[in-house]
Amino acid sequence: NKQLVMALLVLENFIGGEFVPCSSYIDSYNPSTGDVYCRVPDSGKEEVEAAVKAAKAAFPIWSSKSPLERSRILNKLADLIEHDLEAFAQAESKDQGKTITFARTVDIPRAVYNFRFFASSILHHRTECTEMATVGCMHYTSRAPVGVAGLISPWNLPLYLLTWKIAPAIACGNTVVAKPSEMTSVTAWMMCKLLQKAGVPHGVVNVVFGTGAKAGEALVCHPDVPLISFTGSTLTAQRIMEKSALHCKRLSLELGGKNPAIIFDDADLTQCIPMTVRSSFANQGEICLCTSRIFVQRAVYSEFLKRFVAEAKKWKVGNPSDATVDMGALISKEHLEKVRSYVKKAQAEGARVLCGEGVDSLALPTGNQKGYFMLPTVIAEVKDESCCMQEEIFGPVTCVVAFNTEEEVIERANSVKYGLAATVWSSNVGRVHRVAQRLQSGLVWTNCWLVRDLNMPFGGMKASGIGREGAKDSYEFFTEVKTITIKH
Ligand code: NAD
DSSP states (O other), X not given: OHHHHHHSEEOOEEETTEEEOOSOEEEEEETTTTEEEEEEEXXXXXXXXXXXXXXXXXXXXXXXXXXXXXXXXXXXXXHHHHHTHHHHHHHHHHHHOOOHHHIIIIIHHHHHHHHHHHHHHTTSOOOOEEEEGGGTEEEEEEEEEOSEEEEEOOSSSHHHHHHHHHHHXXXXXXXXXXXXXXXXXXXXXXHHHHHHHHTOOTTSEEEOOSOIIIIXXXXXXXXXXXXXXXXXXXXXXXXXXXXHHTTTOEEEEEOOOOEEEEEOTTSOHHHHHHHHHHHHHGGXXXXXXXXXXXXXXXXXXXXHHHHHHHHHHTOOBSOTTSTTOSBOOOSOHHHHHHHHHHHHHHHHTTOEEEESTTTSOOOOOGXXXXXXXXXXXXXESOOTTSHHHHSOOXXXXXXXXXXXXXXXXXXHHTOSSEXXXXXXXXXXXXXXXXXXXXXXXXXXXXXXXXXXXTTSOBOOEETTEESXXXXXXXXXXXXXXXXXXXXX
C-alpha cells in the first residue's frame, strides 16, 4: 500500500511562514469518486499554540503598517490567486465535489475579489468626532486592530468564505490563525504558498488544519485569541459561544438558514422559475443562502409547480469536472445519507416527491459510481411543521407549498428558528417593500437572488447568526474602538 500512500496529496500546517508537518493525519475524500486522495493534518492544542505564538509575534509589526502598505499586499495576493485561478478551481472542485464551472465562476473569482475589495475599502474609513463647545471639549473615536483573530470556516464555499474573513482581518492590521474545514482544506493550503510572494510577513497568516473538535476548539479556547469569526452550523456556534464565554471573546457568527422564496401571482414566472431552481440547487443546495421553502400563491401554484419540476429535471448531475454538468457531488457519504433521510421522512409523512430522489434514476459515469450524488429533489404537500420545512437540510431538496394571502405568507415564512435570507417575487413595488420589511431575515432579495454588494451588511437574524460582515461591519468587528475626549 506504500505506493498508494505516496500518491496521496499530503497537506502541512502553515505556521510562522513555514510549512510544518503534523504528527497525525486525517483522510480527505474526493466526493465525486468516493476515494481518499488527500491527507490533512490532525492538529490539536500543540499546533494551535505554535500558530498563536507566531501570530502574536507578527502583530506589532503588521499592525503598525499603514493601511496603504497592507492594501498593496492584499492586492498582490489577489493577483497571484487570480493568476492561478484555473488550478485553484480544479482543486476546489475535486476537494468539495462542486462543479468546475461553479468553482471557476463563483468560488475563486470571489476569493480574489475578497482581497481586492478589502484592499480598497480599508483606505476609505473615517472615524467620528463630536464637539461640546459649552464645556470646551471635543470627542473623537480611534480604531485599532484587536490582535490575533481566530477564523473558522465551513466546507461548502471553502476558499471563498475563508478569504471573506482573512481579507478584512489582516486589512485592519490583525494577524490570524485560520482553521478551514477538515473536509476541504486544499485551497487554503495552496493559498499559503502564495503568501510570501505577495509580501505577507511571516506569522501574519497562519493556517492550522484539523477537526473542529480538536483544532477548532483549541483555537476557540486559546486565551490569546480575543476574537473568533465563525461560519458554520448553529449547533457548532452554540458550542463556540459556551467555550469562549470564559474569556468573554468577541464573536461573529454566520450560521444556517431555512430560506423562503415567496412567489406572488403577479410574479414574472419566466424569470422566477429558472432563478428559483438555481437558488434551490446551486452548489448542490449546499449554500447557506439556498432556497428550501417555496411559497406560491394559490392562483399560480399548479402552473408554477409543473414548470418548476420540468426545469429542475433539466439539471444535469454528474462528474463535476465536466463543464456541461449543473450539479456535482455532495460533500460526504454521511451528508448524502442525511439529506436522503429527509426525503424519506417527508414521504412517510404523506408528502409527494415530484422529482429526484427515489423517483427518477440517476445515471453516473463509470468513474463516479461511488461518488456522493443525488438528483435535484422537489417535494410538495409538506406541512409547515414537518422537519423538512423547519430544519436546514443543506442539500438539493426544496419544498413547494401554496398560500392565499400576503398576511398569511409572512407569518408562515417567519415561523422557523432561522432568519438568514429570503426572496420575494412580485411585480407590485408596494408589496415588495411591505413584505421585505416584515420578513425576519438578514437579507431579502426581490425578483433576483444572490446579487451581492460587499459594502452592504451580510448576516442572519435569530438562529442564523450574530453580527454582520461587510465593508463597515467587518471593519468594526476586526477593530477595537476607543472614544477620546480632549478639553481645550
Ligand atoms: P460545522 O459547524 O460543522 O463546521 C464549520 C467549521 O467549524 C469547520 O471548520 C469545523 O471543523 C469547525 N468546528 C466544528 N466543531 C467545532 C468546535 N467544537 N469548535 C470549533 N470549531 C468547530 O458546519 P459545516 O457542516 O462545515 O457547514 C455547513 C453549515 O454552515 C450550514 O449550517 C450552513 O448553513 C452554514 N453556513 C453559513 C453561512 C453564512 O454565511 N451564514 C455560509 C456558509 C455555510
